[in-house]
Amino acid sequence: MHWLKGLKARVRFKEPLNIHTTLHIGGPADVWVEPGDFEGLREVVCRCIKKQLPYLVIGRGSNILVSDDGFRGIVICLSSPVFSATEVKGTRLICGGGLALNKLIRQAQKxxxxxxxxxxxxxxxxxxxxxxxxxxxxxxxGSLVESVTAMDRKGKVRLLKKNQLKFGYRRSNLNRYIVLKVQLGLVRRSPKKISENIAANLAQKRRTQDLASKSAGCIFKNPFAIRHPRHSRLPRNMHGGQGLTAGEMIEACGLKRRRRGGAEISAKHANYIVNRNGAKAGDVLYLINLAQRQVKKKFGVLLEPEIRVIGNNPKNREPFSSR
Ligand SMILES: Cc1cc2nc3c(=O)[nH]c(=O)nc-3n(C[C@H](O)[C@H](O)[C@H](O)COP(=O)(O)OP(=O)(O)OC[C@H]3O[C@@H](n4cnc5c(N)ncnc54)[C@H](O)[C@@H]3O)c2cc1C
Structure with a gap:
């Protein structure tokens, strides 16, 4: 593809996307691009716009379900070290969007x-x-974010201040942008105390969630938190679905361990769908649909997926998965 020549980026064709997602599912992307720096990224975006080619940015692929047909377009990944730099100013931490969240937490701790x-x-x-x-x-x-440096759809880099950012329950207004840098407002705390907090949170997560299997985390949003995004601690009986979480409703429908192909509704946490053995996106979509139908029938609640479905089939595609 001559239009990609001379780009300051690593480019691969027909790149399997399963290796870039935590579910380990998904067909190939036409083009996989890892820009070498900010200018390389801008150039990719501008060329995609000029050619009217769909493009999509992904991070660690931990919240996406990629279609078995893959993605007809360009997938951009900010893996180059320039997108992972961090800088500290007092209690403010400015970090690149490509940095792994766990590394960020450890750097802040140090x-x-x-x-x-x-x-x-x-x-x-x-x-x-x-x-x-x-x-x-x-x-x-979102409660810690003070500003975001992001590239818009025209390849222009913009500084978005707090009052321009909108955060809701598992969503933001940043999907129209490519997030490059984030400024976070943190607090002084001893590394020992931070270490204890991390250990407590990890222990709680390991106890309740199926972290050992291939998954995309929780598949559905919790209905009570959607209605009151800032008040998810309101007494649960004040919300729909008899105040149950999505996982509790799926479990009450007797769907734990339900399998389709290589995909399974986790026995440990019913809001997790895990890839047991070579699952296809179609298997996961089947289980999503099954859980939605059964929960709707039993509780009158339509569960809304938290994960993003990536693909070109308009039936499955989320509006924000391609531009
Ligand atoms: C085991 C496990 C546990 C999890 N636990 C939690 C949890 O406790 N809480 C929770 O909230 N989530 C959890 N998740 C879900 C997931 O980790 C989060 O949603 C995470 O924020 C996704 O980040 P990512 O980098 O993997 O994004 P991806 O999955 O790669 O992408 C997700 C979305 O973000 C967009 N995106 C990615 N990079 C950029 C960018 N540079 N600019 C603009 N948009 C971008 C993508 O286009 C896509 O729409 C879990 C997942 C797993 C597998």
Whole structure:
């Protein structure tokens, strides 16, 4: 493809996307691009726009289900070290979007900066975590974000201040951008205390979630948290679905361990669908649909997927998966 010549980027064709997702599912992307620096990224975006080719940025692939047909377009990944640089100014930490969230937490710890411990164990990139507003039942990363440097759809780099950022339950207004850098407001805390907090959070996560299997984390959003994104701690009986979590409703439908092909609704946490053995995206979509139908029938609640479906089939595709 001559239009890709001279790019400051690593380019691969027909790249299997299963190796770039935590579910280990997905067909090939037409083109896989790892820009070498910011200019390389801008050039890729501008060329895609000029050629009117769909493009998509992914992080660690921990919240996506890629179609078995793959993606007809360009997948961009910010894997180059320039996208992972960090800088500290007092209690502010500015970090590249490509950095792994767990590395960020450890770097903050070394510098005596706390506040990120509740995110321990989430296998995300910083950009993916901010774009998805990742978090736990009580807090999400958006509450720490002071500003974001992002590239818009025209390849222009913009500084988005706090009042321009919108965070909701597992969503943000950043999907129209490519997140490059994030400024976080943290607090002074001793590395020992941070270490204890991380260990407690990890232990809780390991106890309740199926971290040993291939998955994309929780498949569905919790209905009570969607209605009250800032008040997910309201008494559960104030919400729909009899106040149950998505996992509890799926479990109540007797769907734990239900299999389709190589995919299975986890026996440990019913909101996890795990890839037991060579699962296809179609197997996962079948189980998603089954859980939605049964929960709707039993509880009158339509579960909304938290994961993003990537592909070119308009039936399965999320509007934000390609531009
Ligand atoms: C075992 C496991 C446990 C998990 N636990 C949690 C949890 O406790 N809490 C939680 O919230 N989530 C959890 N997740 C889900 C997932 O880790 C988060 O949603 C995470 O934020 C996704 O980050 P990522 O870098 O992997 O993004 P990806 O999955 O690669 O992408 C997710 C979305 O972000 C967009 N995106 C990625 N990079 C950028 C960028 N640079 N600019 C703009 N948009 C971008 C993508 O286009 C896509 O729409 C878990 C997942 C797993 C596998």
């Amino acid at each position: 510098r005596g900066l706390g506040g990120l411990e509740f995110l321990a164990g989430i296998p995300a990139s910083v950009a993916g975590a901010v774009a998805m507003n990742a978090g736990n039942r009580n807090r999400a990363i």
